[in-house]
Amino acid sequence: MIRIAVTKGRIEKEFYKLMKKIGLDVATIENKKRELLIRTEDNIEMIFVKANDVLTFIEQGVADIGIVGKDTLEESDFVDYDELFDLKFGKCYFALASYKEYKEKVFKRRKKIATKYPNIAKKYFRSIGEDVEIIKLEGSVELAPIVGMTDGIVDIVETGDTLKANGLVVIDKICEISTRFIVNKVSMKYKADEIYKIIDKFEEVI
Numbered sequence: 001m002i003r004i005a006v007t008k009g010r011i012e013k014e015f016y017k018l019m020k021k022i023g024l025d026v027a028t029i030e031n032k033k034r035e036l037l038i039r040t041e042d043n044i045e046m047i048f049v050k051a052n053d054v055l056t057f058i059e060q061g062v063a064d065i066g067i068v069g070k071d072t073l074e075e076s077d078f079v080d081y082d083e084l085f086d087l088k089f090g091k092c093y094f095a096l097a098s099y100k101e102y103k104e105k106v107f108k109r110r111k112k113i114a115t116k117y118p119n120i121a122k123k124y125f126r127s128i129g130e131d132v133e134i135i136k137l138e139g140s141v142e143l144a145p146i147v148g149m150t151d152g153i154v155d156i157v158e159t160g161d162t163l164k165a166n167g168l169v170v171i172d173k174i175c176e177i178s179t180r181f182i183v184n185k186v187s188m189k190y191k192a193d194e195i196y197k198i199i200d201k202f203e204e205v206i
């Protein structure tokens, strides 16, 4: 039995399409209601979790495969996995965003930046040689500059609608994001045959 931890929501839906393409049973999953663990006809066990928890289940050795966004991987300190495929869905990017005046403005103090992704933000500002104060928020990050708490944000942009609706613009694109297929290194060793069977199938359609 192979256990796949899938990020709940949009990623989950896209992943079913891919499973269907390679002939895996998705009927049981699509008909699920609030169950969090489903065993398919192909002897695959799917668990449905939040993005960060995909990594926790892999780290704890209870999931063999993880389906998770690159944003989560980049933000996490956990590195004990193999990233096998870019699944090419859930495409978006990280950006520094603010009011359009940001670029010309001369800041007489350390800039303040709000984000849900402090590690990515720190890495970005380090790479451009700026020392800023990072303020961690759990969501609705766009609010921070609006209410004057920060000078900008580092956040995910998909359609750009949220920035637009809140009067903000992209100041700098940081990096592209998409959904990744990751494998537990220990499973690769001890369940090699089963894992490779699945990997080969996915490889054909990706």
Ligand code: PRP
Pocket (backbone or CB within 6 Å): 138, 139, 140, 141, 142, 155, 156, 157, 158, 159, 160, 161, 162, 163
């Ligand atoms: C994400 C992200 C942006 C928004 C971007 O937020 O943090 O706010 O989506 O999407 P867009 O470019 O298509 O408008 P999410 O929906 O996860 O909610 P949150 O702000 O509560 O984290």
